[in-house]
Amino acid sequence: MAKLGMGLMRLPLLDENDFTNIDYEQVNQMVDAYMDAGFNHFDTAFVYHEGVGEDAFKKCVVERYPRDSYKIATKLPLFVITEESQLEPIFAQQLQNCGVDYFDYYMLHNVSGFTETAWKNVDLYSFIQKKKEEGYIKHIGISTHGNAEFLEEILFEHPELEFVLLQINYLDWEDENIESRKCLEVARKYDKQVMIMEPYKGGFLADVPEEAEKIMKEYNPDRSVVSWAMRFVANLDDVCVVLTGASTLEQLENNIQEIKDADPLNDDEYKILEEVSEIINSNITVDCTKCRYCVDTCSEDIDIARLFDLYNKHKMLEKDDWTQHGNAYLNYSKLPDVGIASDCIECEVCLEECPQQINIPEVLKDVAKTFETEIYGFEN
Ligand code: SF4
Ligand code: SF4
Structure with missing residues (x-):
């Protein structure tokens, strides 16, 4: 069975409006609970928590545990790379941020057709291979x-990837944009180790519609x-790590318990999940996983992830009381x-x-219509 990885993407905050104001005391407790449970795989990135995520890892893990007791995975921020000369300084900065001499796992972050235009003339793959050799x-x-x-x-062109x-x-699993099942099959075909992110799809699968829960x-x-x-992800063949991004000690403790209790699903349960997926899909308004990749790029400082979350929650409830999500928007x-x-x-x-692949500006128009025009009649 796969092991639980501790994603450091949505750490607890002391001020919910400031993603750099991390509740280090609680993160320390989370790290201790995670390590005590027998797990040791931490996953961060240069861009998490608006640039302080790797530093949080250093403070809460590196400065409190011996190097051979944990594994660290981090990622090269492709979003900011436009030329070769940026690679060495960013990599050196990441080692310094994390406070380590080497990374156990290092990834090109969010490789996709969309991001490709910025770095297509930069040989990222040779760079990470060189760093491995060094x-x-x-x-x-x-x-x-x-x-x-x-x-x-990618896997055909880059056999060096592990x-x-x-x-x-x-x-x-069968979503025509994400293609989880097909992607896993491709990874297996090329004999790659697989780690999983978003097992709860940004929290959607922890908070399903009432009908599905019933x-x-x-x-x-x-x-x-x-x-x-x-149980669905932990028992997939060839998966070594399931990352969850807990935001509280309680969530982390639940994740630990869930993976320990994750016996395989039976045929009836797989059928139930198909039914549940149909219900959830008919209820989700915006497919946003709250990864926040978009937020830093917005010149108008719109917290897109937060607004989409409010919008989804509002739409998910059959009769949303405006005092809940309308007030949160206000x-x-x-x-x-x-x-x-x-x-x-x-x-x-x-x-x-x-x-x-969300059409963010289009959805923001709906958000504005719902929360600004229909509820409060904002004048902008
Ligand atoms: S809208 Fe932003 S936060 Fe949501 S999935 Fe897309 S990039 Fe991530
Ligand atoms: S389209 Fe709208 S939300 Fe997206 S970056 Fe531009 S201003 Fe921000």
Whole structure:
């Protein structure tokens, strides 16, 4: 069975409006609970928590545990790479941020057709191979949200890659954009190690519509909703790590318990998940996983991930009381230095960053219509 990886993408915050204001005390407790449970794989990236994610790893893990007790995976930020000369300084900075002499796993971050235009003249693959030969990386790979055909092209052209980090969960298994199943099959064909991200699809699978929850609970009242998602991924053949990005100690403890209890699904349960997927798909308005890749690119400082989350939650409830998500939107709009949905100037810069291929400016129009026009009649 796969091991649990601790993703450091959505760490607890002391100020929910400041992604750099990390609750280090709670992260220390989470790291201790995770290590005590017998796991040791941490996953971060140059861009997580607006650039302080790797530093959080150093503070909470490197400065508190011996180097041989954990594995660290991080990622080269392709989003900012336009020329070769940037590679060495960024890599050196990452070693320094993390406080280590080498990375166990190093990935090209979010390789996709969209990001390719910026770095197509930069030989990223030779760079990471060279760093491996120099002893700064143990294993090289990619993270990608591309489809199976795209993945096949990369793995065919780059046999030096040892592993892939893929978005896999029961909802995306047969999704025609994500193609989780087909991507896993391609990775197997090329004999790559597979790590999984988004097993709960950014939290969607922890908070399914009532109708779907009812079906799961009727079949087995003792199993939590999220356990179905974990059991689905943890038992896939050839998967070595399942990453979850807990935001609280409680969530992390639940993840630990879920993977320990993750016995294989039976045929009836697989059928139930197909039914549940149909219900969820008919309820999701925006397929946003809250990865936040788009947020830093927005010149209007719109917290796209946060607004889409509010919008989804609002739409998911049959009768949403405006005091819930409408008020949350109003509170957001009053924060200093943030853009609201109607501030979008449709520059489309964010589109290149979105692994879920969401038409962000179009959806923001709906968000603005719902929260600004229909509820509050904002004047912008
Ligand atoms: S299209 Fe809108 S949301 Fe996207 S980067 Fe431009 S202003 Fe920001
Ligand atoms: S809109 Fe796309 S890039 Fe932005 S947070 Fe959501 S999934 Fe990520």
